[in-house]
Amino acid sequence: MPPLTEIPWGVWVVAAFTFGAVIGSFLNVVIYRLPRDQSIVRPASRCPACAQPIACWANVPLLSYLALRGRCFHCKARISARYPAVEALTGLLFAALFVYWGFTPQLPVTWLLSAALIAVIFIDVEHQIIPNAITFPGIPLGLACAWLLPIPPDIVDALFGLFIAGGMMWAIAAVYEWSTGRVGLGMGDVKLVAMLGCFLGLQAALGILVIGSLLGLGQALVMIAFRGAGRLTRIPFGPALAVAGIVHLFDPDILPRMLGQL
Numbered sequence: 259m260p261p262l263t264e265i266p267w268g269v270w271v272v273a274a275f276t277f278g279a280v281i282g283s284f285l286n287v288v289i290y291r292l293p294r295d296q297s298i299v300r301p302a303s304r305c306p307a308c309a310q311p312i313a314c315w316a317n318v319p320l321l322s323y324l325a326l327r328g329r330c331f332h333c334k335a336r337i338s339a340r341y342p343a344v345e346a347l348t349g350l351l352f353a354a355l356f357v358y359w360g361f362t363p364q365l366p367v368t369w370l371l372s373a374a375l376i377a378v379i380f381i382d383v384e385h386q387i388i389p390n391a392i393t394f395p396g397i398p399l400g401l402a403c404a405w406l407l408p409i410p411p412d413i414v415d416a417l418f419g420l421f422i423a424g425g426m427m428w429a430i431a432a433v434y435e436w437s438t439g440r441v442g443l444g445m446g447d448v449k450l451v452a453m454l455g456c457f458l459g460l461q462a463a464l465g466i467l468v469i470g471s472l473l474g475l476g477q478a479l480v481m482i483a484f485r486g487a488g489r490l491t492r493i494p495f496g497p498a499l500a501v502a503g504i505v506h507l508f509d510p511d512i513l514p515r516m517l518g519q520l
């Protein structure tokens with residue numbers, strides 16, 4: 259076996275993609291089971307149609323879906339295209355984050371956070387919730403990273419992010435509820451911003467809040483224009499925040515630049 263430094267860069271990129279696809283396969287379990295209050299550890303994966311356990315060889319990320327042409331091996335029921343989509347998306351993101359960050363302490367943190375945000379996007383779009391099972395462990399984990407790792411943010415910045423950015427999101431949700439008489443932004447969104455503040459610091463969390471609001475507003479206008487959604491249709495704000503968070507992992511200066519152009 260050659261020394262690690264002699265392994266070509268491209269091999270590492272492919273390895274990062276493969277690792278991401280495997281994590282994506284686990285995220286599929288999280289996305290399906292968390293909103294249904296099922297354990298993400300047991301039982302082993304089953305076909306939702308015929309309840310047959312899925313064999314190891316039929317559970318290989320991306321390849322099994324292609325080999326089985328998107329159908330269950332036993333009952334031939336269609337498998338949702340979401341499964342390979344989440345695996346491919348996570349693989350691509352992990353590879354891209356590796357290309358951007360290389361072998362730095364930021365890499366595992368950005369991988370962890372992007373995996374959590376992918377789960378948030380798919381769960382919130384389908385169920386309009388952001389599970390506490392993601393944000394509650396995420397908040398202390400983010401603070402621990404800020405405290406222990408020699409990378410930004412430091413622990414003070416992370417605590418500012420938690421309380422100030424999280425507090426602002428809470429205030430926005432409270433004003434929305436008071437002015438419209440209904441809950442538009444859930445506490446899940448507040449906890450998500452608080453978690454991002456812990457991992458990325460105050461300025462980043464505020465930037466994500468602004469970019470996420472713009473994305474959410476654009477999404478609301480599109481929904482009203484094309485789908486006839488009324489003013490009071492609940493807009494899932496979580497996916498917009500999560501997408502803004504993922505963009506920020508690649509480009510921490512995106513908000514200062516956008517504001518500079520206004």
Ligand SMILES: [Zn+2]
Binds near residue numbers: 307308309332334335
């Ligand atoms: Zn089946």
